[in-house]
Amino acid sequence: MTVVADASDADVDVAVVGAGITGLALTHALAERDVSCVTLEATGEAGGVIDSQPLDDGLVAEHGPNRLRLTDGIAALVDAAGLRDDLIVADDGLPLYVYADGALREVPFDLSTFVRTDLLPWYAKLRVLAEPLTGDVRPDESVGSAVRRSFGRTAYRNLVEPIYGGTYGSDPDRMPVRRALPALLRMQEEHGSLFRPLLARATGDRETPPPVSIEGGLQRLPSALAERYADRVRRDTPATAIERDGERYAVSTPDGTIAADDVVLTVPAPAAADLLERVAPDSAAALAELRYNPLAVVAMYSDARREGFGYQVRRTESLRTLGVSWHHSLFGRTGQYTAFLGGMDDGRIVEEDPADIGTIAADEFEAVMDAAAHVRDVWVGQDALPAYDESWAALDRLDLPDGVTLATNYTARVGVPGRVREAERVADRLA
Structure with missing residues (x-):
């Protein structure tokens, strides 16, 4: 089925709402699988948070x-x-620092730095080594509680609170593990402790992909994808409502209606809540509570x-x-x-x-x-x-109808690589 981006109406397999990196990665993945789609972007530029x-x-x-x-x-x-x-x-291999007690102190990402850094005093380093004896992380405890119990108060205050909490602008004591840091649970389940995978990374046994940027800025990536799929991406075209149309969905826009078998929302929680009012009012109310x-x-x-x-x-x-x-x-x-x-x-x-x-x-x-x-x-x-705080408990009340999917950083893994992986999974399922 051919998708014509400037048509007033369209009949497609999938309507994607939002041309941020998740929506565009999904558009790319659906195109590769020969699944027809139209991607709606409310603004004149692709990229979302990028x-x-x-x-x-x-x-x-x-x-x-x-x-x-x-x-x-x-x-x-x-x-x-x-x-x-x-x-x-x-x-x-470049160092990362924490500013503490009036100086920049190096974060230990390898064993030699762990030994020499003054970010952790000797007693805190010994406490970190005792992690395998501290018991399992619980899904409903806070990230702060889990880290203090596993690695000690000093490691929490000097490492996790500034690095993890500072990155998301949140208080780790208000961030439930199962919502904010599910990787802790996966690491524990796979390795039996948190120290083993951290040690593997510190000794070079686990490689991480290098950090990258793009000449002219990261937004060139979603912009180029939107141009490549110009026949599928409609900019300056906000979705204004989603309604049932028999066994399918009708997505309203100022230019007409999109008929689709499936709808995937990749937009922030407040926008998703507005769009779900008619097809899933209870889920819309839950999303509106996210901070x-x-x-x-x-x-x-x-x-x-x-x-x-x-x-x-x-x-x-x-x-x-x-x-x-x-x-x-x-x-x-x-x-x-x-x-x-x-x-x-x-x-x-x-x-x-x-x-x-x-x-x-x-x-x-x-x-x-x-x-x-x-x-x-x-x-x-x-x-x-996204705060990933106690308001995320509202996600337990999500009950989306068949054919409606949330592919977002507040319902699944945060970070652009995680967004791309989720887009691939959603495309596989829809194909």
């Missing part, structure tokens, strides 16, 4: 993810988009020349910055650093003047790095990050 703004001198303000891991799924999408030659591959965290992203230029991934800030420090990514050393964007502020504990920062947010980021960067920073771009998002 949002890049090129700046002067080759710098790029990334308002969403700042890097990807080059998994097989990501590599296949890069090739499909024709961007393989534009990949920038970072050195995965998101605010975030401010500040792109800066500095003469600082440190090598590494960047740093996260320990929660007990007197800084509002959650962390800083060092694009300078990661991707050769000379002098570029990106700061993240906000999250669950400091959500009101996004209500402040962008110039003031930039000043906070630059002043705190100078305090940590001993080098001045010049603000190049400030972006704020009120609902930027």
